Amino acid sequence: MGAGLIVLVLAACSPSQPADGQDNTTAAPAETSSVATPASAASGAAPAQAALSEDAVVELVNAAIQKHKLTDLPEQCLSYMVEDNGGKVIDIDVREKHDDSCGGDPGVAPRLFSFKLDRVSHQLSTDALDRADGEFQPID
Template identity: 60%
Template sequence: MDTPTGPVTLLPSASSAPDAVSPATGGDEAVIRQVGAVIRRHQLTSLADTCLDYLVDNADGATVNVDVHEKHDTVCGGDPETSPRLFSFKLDRASGQLTTDALDLADGDFQPIQ
């Protein structure tokens, strides 16, 4: 997996993000809402929304990379010193196309998902 080279924002779960802008043209919160909705629609994890963290990298402006991690704390359980990556998403801002490696974790290939 590529390591983000630009500014990275760690955002809380999708359910706590405000409703403001569209994912393709807006800020990190809109992208997180879209990714969170796709995670639920496709049942990509059984973890509650509050037990997911999102690392957002939109340094190049054209593509937004989102790594979805397990949140470990007293509510979610797990070792608070770790935050395992579950899967990643990429949003192409020009086309609005969302891709993920969650559908093919073995090879890590990104595939379109809606």
């Protein structure tokens, strides 16, 4: 019985319990994530690939559309269909948005042109430059 009492006393004084009474369970996940980040960078994984959000893809495509004046439609009348299958490229269709402010039948969204975004280099290519043959060409 004395041994059982010693075990209970040792458990109560365990170093896993903070001396100030605060719960330290939130420290473990932070330590785990801070260790995982350098390890993934050291292993050669490209963290930028995981960080490429759909919003970032749309911003890159929209910037190219505006720079090269690929359409006369205002920005608010364009919609983007982003298809990311996890491969080397992300496919983006640029479509007309039909609503009260842009006009047109809201039941349809005609495709204007498409883009492909290389996941690693972020190089864009599009079929908008030569719509006759439909081949994708690099665009900056």
